[in-house]
Amino acid sequence: MSVSALRRIVSSPKKALAGTAVAAATAGMVLAAAPAQAAAPTSASAAKSIAHEMIPDASQFNAFSKIVEHESGWNVSATNASSGAYGLVQALPGSKMASAGADWKTNPKTQIKWGLDYMNSRYGSPAGAWSFWQANGWY
Known part of the structure; x- marks a missing residue:
C-alpha cells in the first residue's frame, strides 16, 4: 500500500478505504481482514500431512493411517449415523x-x-491399536 493511500486512510478512513478497495478490486486484488487464527485444514490430504508430522515413525504412522482410513476416510467431520462416533x-x-x-x-x-x-494409553501405540482393529474390526 502506498504512503498516499495510508495518508488518505488517516485523514478520512471511510472514504479512503472505499477508494483503496475499488483500486484494489480494479487491480485484481482482494482486501480482507486477516483472521485471528487461520482456519484448520479439513481436507484428507491436509489431515494426513498433519498426522505425518505428528507421527514421525513410519510404522506407527502407517498403523494410525490405516485405522483412520477405515474409521473415517480422513474426514474430520465424519459421523457414524448409528453410534454418533465422530471425527477422524x-x-x-x-x-x-x-x-x-x-x-x-x-x-x-x-x-x-x-x-x-x-491409542497409546489403551493399546500402547498406534501399531497396537491396528493389531487390535485387525482382530476385532474396531478399536
Missing part, C-alpha cells in the same frame, strides 16, 4: 476430544492428538 478417529462420544482442544469438531490436529493419546 471416531471418538464416542466425539466430545471426549475436547480434552485435546476446544476446536475438536473441526481441527484435525486436535483430533489426531486425542487419537494418539487414546
Whole structure:
C-alpha cells in the first residue's frame, strides 16, 4: 500500500478505504481482514500431512493411517449415523476430544492428538491399536 493511500486512510478512513478497495478490486486484488487464527485444514490430504508430522515413525504412522482410513476416510467431520462416533478417529462420544482442544469438531490436529493419546494409553501405540482393529474390526 502506498504512503498516499495510508495518508488518505488517516485523514478520512471511510472514504479512503472505499477508494483503496475499488483500486484494489480494479487491480485484481482482494482486501480482507486477516483472521485471528487461520482456519484448520479439513481436507484428507491436509489431515494426513498433519498426522505425518505428528507421527514421525513410519510404522506407527502407517498403523494410525490405516485405522483412520477405515474409521473415517480422513474426514474430520465424519459421523457414524448409528453410534454418533465422530471425527477422524471416531471418538464416542466425539466430545471426549475436547480434552485435546476446544476446536475438536473441526481441527484435525486436535483430533489426531486425542487419537494418539487414546491409542497409546489403551493399546500402547498406534501399531497396537491396528493389531487390535485387525482382530476385532474396531478399536
